[in-house]
Amino acid sequence: MESKKELLDFNFDNSFSHNLEDFFVSCSSEPSSSPQLLQLNRKLAKELGLNPDLLDSEEGLDIFSGNDLPAGSDPLAQAYSGHQFGGFSPLLGDGRALLLGEVIDSNNQRRDIQLKGSGRTPFSRGGDGKSALGPVLREYLISEHMHVLGIPTTRALAAVATGDQVNRDTLLPGGILTRVAASHIRVGTFQFGTALGEIEKIKKITDYSISRHYPEATNSDNPYLTFFECVSNAQALLVARWMSVGFIHGVMNTDNMTITGETIDYGPCAFMDSYFPGTVFSSIDTQGRYAYSNQPSVLSWNLTRLAETLVPLVDDNQEQAVALLTTAINNIHPLYQGHWLAQMRPKIGLTTEDILDEELINDLLSIMEEGQADFTLVFRRLSEVLKGNADPIKELFKDPQSCDAWLVRWQERLAREGNTKDLTIKMMNKVNPIYIARNHKVEEVLSAAVNQNDVKPFLDFLLVLERPFDEVKGNEAYASPGPVSDIPYKTFCGT
Numbered sequence: 001m002e003s004k005k006e007l008l009d010f011n012f013d014n015s016f017s018h019n020l021e022d023f024f025v026s027c028s029s030e031p032s033s034s035p036q037l038l039q040l041n042r043k044l045a046k047e048l049g050l051n052p053d054l055l056d057s058e059e060g061l062d063i064f065s066g067n068d069l070p071a072g073s074d075p076l077a078q079a080y081s082g083h084q085f086g087g088f089s090p091l092l093g094d095g096r097a098l099l100l101g102e103v104i105d106s107n108n109q110r111r112d113i114q115l116k117g118s119g120r121t122p123f124s125r126g127g128d129g130k131s132a133l134g135p136v137l138r139e140y141l142i143s144e145h146m147h148v149l150g151i152p153t154t155r156a157l158a159a160v161a162t163g164d165q166v167n168r169d170t171l172l173p174g175g176i177l178t179r180v181a182a183s184h185i186r187v188g189t190f191q192f193g194t195a196l197g198e199i200e201k202i203k204k205i206t207d208y209s210i211s212r213h214y215p216e217a218t219n220s221d222n223p224y225l226t227f228f229e230c231v232s233n234a235q236a237l238l239v240a241r242w243m244s245v246g247f248i249h250g251v252m253n254t255d256n257m258t259i260t261g262e263t264i265d266y267g268p269c270a271f272m273d274s275y276f277p278g279t280v281f282s283s284i285d286t287q288g289r290y291a292y293s294n295q296p297s298v299l300s301w302n303l304t305r306l307a308e309t310l311v312p313l314v315d316d317n318q319e320q321a322v323a324l325l326t327t328a329i330n331n332i333h334p335l336y337q338g339h340w341l342a343q344m345r346p347k348i349g350l351t352t353e354d355i356l357d358e359e360l361i362n363d364l365l366s367i368m369e370e371g372q373a374d375f376t377l378v379f380r381r382l383s384e385v386l387k388g389n390a391d392p393i394k395e396l397f398k399d400p401q402s403c404d405a406w407l408v409r410w411q412e413r414l415a416r417e418g419n420t421k422d423l424t425i426k427m428m429n430k431v432n433p434i435y436i437a438r439n440h441k442v443e444e445v446l447s448a449a450v451n452q453n454d455v456k457p458f459l460d461f462l463l464v465l466e467r468p469f470d471e472v473k474g475n476e477a478y479a480s481p482g483p484v485s486d487i488p489y490k491t492f493c494g495t
Helices: 015-019 043-046 058-064 135-149 187-195 199-213 223-245 293-315 316-332 333-346 355-373 375-386 401-415 421-431 441-452 456-465
Strands: 024-026 036-040 077-078 082-084 087-089 097-104 109-117 157-168 170-179
Touching: 015 024, 015 077, 015 097, 015 135, 015 199, 036 058, 036 456, 043 157, 058 157, 058 223, 082 187, 135 157, 135 170, 135 441, 135 456, 187 199, 187 293, 199 223, 199 293, 223 293, 223 316, 223 333, 293 333, 316 333, 333 375, 355 375, 355 401, 375 401, 375 421, 441 456
Parallel strands: none
Antiparallel strands: 024 077, 036 157, 077 097, 082 087, 097 109, 109 170, 157 170
16 A cells, blocks of 8 residues: 555656756755644645645655655756846845756646755755745745736645754744745846856757746747747736735845746835835835836836846847847836736726826826825725716825815726716725725734744734725725824835
8 A cells, every 4th residue: 555655746847957957956954843833825736636624744844844855856946136226136045945856737728836945955055044934924924815816826735843943033933934936036046047158058948948937938039039029028927917916026036026927035125005106115215216107117127137248149140139129128127018008907997998098097197296195905995986976086195175176086987888887886996905904904914924923823814815806894904904003014025
C-alpha cells in the first residue's frame, strides 16, 4: 500500500531548471522547528491538480514548512537584477524564496510553486532568508482578495507558522508562504540577462518566455517586438485594474514586475480609504515615487527598462531596433488609458463609449479628492442614487452638496445608455466591491494572529474578502473606513 508521501505527487514538470541554467542557483530550504499549518487553499489545490486532503496532513506540512521536498521537485533560487527606487542593482535574486518546481494545472496551464520565507539562498545578501508571520498572512489575505476582485495576481496555496523566531528589530514569529504564479520571471530577469553580457543569454530567456507565456508572438514578423508589446499590454491592464480599486502596490521596482502581468510581492501594498492621488503607504518610499497617481508613469518607466534589454534582438541595426521599440513605448500610455477607461466605465454604470466619459470620470475623482470622500464607498453607493436615495453617497463628502451637479450630469449620461435602472444597479454592484482589505482591519487581524496566537479574526476576514461584492448583514464593520488619524498609515517591506 502506498504511503501518503508517495501519494502526494505534484507531478512536477520543471522547464525553468532544465533550460535556463544561467538564471538560477540550486539550493534547499532550512527546516522549521515546530510548524503549524494555519491555512490551506483547498480550492486552489484542486485547480493545481493536487489532493487537498493529502496536503492537509503531516506530509503536506513537511513540504509547506520546508522540512521535506516533494518528489520531483528541483529547488532553486532565481537570479535577477532590478532598479530599486530608480537605482540599478545588477544582482538581486531570490533572497528568501525557493522555487520548488512547475506543475501543469487542471486548465493545462503551467504554474510555479514557490516557498517564500524558507531560509537563506546565495542571493540573501546577509539576510536570514526568513519571513515573519505577519507578512506571510498579509500576502495570503490580499493576494487571494485581489484574485476574486478579478486582478491578475500570484496566489497563496498555504500559510505556515514555523515555530521559530525571526529578528526584525524585535523577535517575531516566523512564517512561510507557499506561492503560486504563472511564473516568477520579472523585468529584472531580463536585466540580469543583459548584465551577463552575452546576447545568447538574453535571447535564451526571451525565447523561453515567448514559448511559455506568449506563443502567439512566435509567428509574427518580429517575435521580440511582439513579445514586448504583449508584456506591455498585460502590465498596462494590470495597473489599470489596480487604479480602478484604489490599490497601491508600493514598491514597483523592476524586480517586482512580472512579464505575465500578475501582481507580485505584497510587502508595502495597501488600499486607499479617502481618495487622494498622492497617497503613499510604504515607509521606504520617502519621495513618493510609487504613489497611487504615479503608478501609470512608473509602468512606462519599467517597461522602457525591459525594452532596453531587447534592443539586440529586435533588429540587427541598433538604430532601427531603438526606433521600433520607441514606437511601442510611446503606445504604452494610450494603451493604459484605454484599459483604465474600460475598467472605470462599468463602475459608473456605462456600457457604451462617449468621448466625454473620461472627463466625467475625472470630474468625479476631483470632487472626491476635494471632499475627502472614501474611494471604495463612493463607487459602491452610486447605485443607491438610482434607487432614489442620494443621501448615502452625499454623506461621504465634506460638503454633501458638492456632488449634486455631477450626479445630474451622470444621470443624464446614463439616460443615453438606454438600460433599465435595475440592470445598471446590478452591473455596478458586480464591479464595485463593498468590502476591501481595509488597512485598519488588516492590521487588526494580523495583530491577533501574531501577538495573540488567534488566527480566527484572520480567517473570518478572509471569508469576507473572498466575496467582496456581496453585501451581508452583520458585516458592516468590514465595509467602514478606519478611524481618522493625524498619523499617516505606514506599511513595511516584509524583509
